[in-house]
Amino acid sequence: MKISDLISQLDLQLLTKADYEDRPVRGCYIGDLLSWVMSRAKADDVWITVQTNLNIVAVATLTDVSCILVPDGISVEQVTVDKANANGVVVLGSPSDSYALAVAIGGKLQ
Amino acid sequence: MSQKISLHYDIDGKDFSIAGEASSSVKKVLKQLGVSPEIIRKVAISMYEAEINTVIHAGGGAADVEITPDRIHVMFSDRGPGIADVALAMKEGFSTAPEYAREMGFGAGMGLANIKNNVDEVKIRSALGEGTTVEITVLI
Numbered sequence: 001m002k003i004s005d006l007i008s009q010l011d012l013q014l015l016t017k018a019d020y021e022d023r024p025v026r027g028c029y030i031g032d033l034l035s036w037v038m039s040r041a042k043a044d045d046v047w048i049t050v051q052t053n054l055n056i057v058a059v060a061t062l063t064d065v066s067c068i069l070v071p072d073g074i075s076v077e078q079v080t081v082d083k084a085n086a087n088g089v090v091v092l093g094s095p096s097d098s099y100a101l102a103v104a105i106g107g108k109l110q
Numbered sequence: 111m112s113q114k115i116s117l118h119y120d121i122d123g124k125d126f127s128i129a130g131e132a133s134s135s136v137k138k139v140l141k142q143l144g145v146s147p148e149i150i151r152k153v154a155i156s157m158y159e160a161e162i163n164t165v166i167h168a169g170g171g172a173a174d175v176e177i178t179p180d181r182i183h184v185m186f187s188d189r190g191p192g193i194a195d196v197a198l199a200m201k202e203g204f205s206t207a208p209e210y211a212r213e214m215g216f217g218a219g220m221g222l223a224n225i226k227n228n229v230d231e232v233k234i235r236s237a238l239g240e241g242t243t244v245e246i247t248v249l250i
Contacts, residue, residue, distance in 0.1 A: 035220035038155045039227065043147065051215045058130030062137065062154040064147070079127075087134070 001025045001108055003067050003090055006046065010104050012069065013093040015076050016084045023066045023090070028105045030098050034059050041065050046105055048098045052076045057083045067091065071098045115139070115177040121161055121186075123170020126211070132173045133157035136184075143177070145250060152228040153182050153248050159221040160186045160244050166211045167191070168242065179250065181230075186244040193236040200226065200234075 002022045007014055014020075026044040031037040032051050041047050043064040048071055049056060057080060060068050067090035070076055076091060084091045094101055117139070119132035137154040157173070164171040168190025176183045193199045199206075200222045207217025226232055229246045236242040 032215055033218045033220070034215040035159060035218050035224050037215075038158065039220065039224050043151070049215075053214050054127035055130070055214060055216075058134060058158060061134055062130070062151070062158050064151065 003092075006067075006105070006108070007092065009108055010094065010096075010101065015070070015081055015091040015093050016089065020090045021088060025066045025105075025109070027109070028102050029065070030102055038063055048101055050074055050098075052080055054080050054083055056080065057087055057089050060084075060089045061087050069094065069101060071096060071101055115143075115175075117175040117177075119173040119175070121164045121171050121173060121188075123165050123168065126162065126165035127214075129161045129165045130158050132161055132175075136175055136182075139177070140182070145182075149182075149248060149250055153184075156225040156228040156232075156246050156248070157184055159224045160184070160246065162216055163221050163244070164188050164190075166207055166216065171241075181250055182248045184246050186246075187241065188243075189241040192238040192240055192242055193234070194238060196234050196236055 002024055004022050006025055024044055025046055027042055029041040029045045030048040032049050041063045045065045046067055046069050047065040048069045069092045071094055073095040133154050137150055140150045164186055168188035171188030174185045198204055202223040203219040205217045205219035211217045230249045231247040233245040
């Protein structure tokens with residue numbers, strides 16, 4: 001599955017630029033403590049987090065996750081979106097909660 | 111890669127939302143050099159944790175990176191308050207991070223433990239009132 005499949009199948013909102021690298025999605029990790037996420041998220045995971053500050057872009061870049069998914073309809077600061085765009089990080093949003101999103105992603109990945 | 115590559119980064123202590131510039135930059139360099147993704151991830155994560163510590167606890171500092179064919183060595187140095195008990199600071203879960211850092215998702219007491227778990231060698235020297243140096247080595 002790729003990011004574009006994820007967006008269409010889970011009806012996600014693309015918060016970063018439309019012209020993105022359509023990376024593969026192979027797993028999912030939920031976490032808001034950034035050090036914890038860095039030690040456990042795997043490359044090509046969808047990372048679900050309620051954090052929206054600038055640091056999530058660095059964490060996504062360093063862990064090489066496929067994309068960031070912000071749940072619960074939380075709005076993401078423009079500075080974060082701008083930094084994500086500058087670094088080629090895809091940020092997605094959804095009104096659903098983390099559990100519902102992870103279950104849906106898990107179902108699609110099987 | 112037959113010779114040594116040396117890189118220097120100043121770590122701005124005023125705005126920790128921009129921390130990660132050094133680790134991101136080194137990550138790009140290592141990728142260009144053809145270093146394996148596993149090694150790159152180890153270096154990137156340990157450097158980012160050290161950068162964040164330098165910003166949160168020491169108000170900034172510097173990172174000096176040396177890349178040779180067999181290893182990546184990074185020395186973080188600061189003139190911050192120093193670490194009172196290095197052994198305690200290394201313990202997972204121990205943190206003296208301020209509330210604002212915790213609100214941003216840091217301060218879980220995992221930074222130094224994360225560094226230790228991702229590198230082949232870590233050396234911390236600290237003197238109260240003088241500063242701290244954190245040296246990390248990742249073998250290629």
